[in-house]
Amino acid sequence: MEQAGRESLLLLKGEKIVGTASCCASRTPELAGWGEIVSLYLLPEYWGNGWGKALLSAAVKQLESMG
Template identity: 45%
Template structure:
């Protein structure tokens, strides 16, 4: 396994496929199935070019199997903090240590960028992700966001890193 920054040579469609497959797996039963089924191929390809974000990829035997994006807080009330925007893996790589390695790399990179405090948002109903982040040193806060994905009202909980 190799974790490194995204390069111009990396296939954006392959990285987008990680998002797409991860969403369809991790959010099954949380986000409406018709919405998940309708996610078009390449949906996240252009998002990866956001100049305000840093993006890592996790490569296993030459294939991109995971990705994480992070940046300075996108929220004024959390100014001066680092934010992990996403961590996604292909379903076959979940639960095998790849997510932990990707998370640790993102945290290390945010620390190098000067962020002492780091947070992320998790869908309240995504108990698997919440358990993972808690096991890795994150704690839930009282901060939340209301969201609507695929016509369903959802709540996101802010987690802060205590490591």
């Protein structure tokens, strides 16, 4: 999951990984200064309960902290 210039987040329920998100500075030259959520995955059994929204929110906060 580690890649230079990319931040990866894990969503855990206890010790079980139930979701992941990855974000970085925009990879599109025309969007320099913007951020990009590269991926967001959530196990299907966790859909519809707010877990994905929480993961997306965490990814946006991570992008904000990156400037």
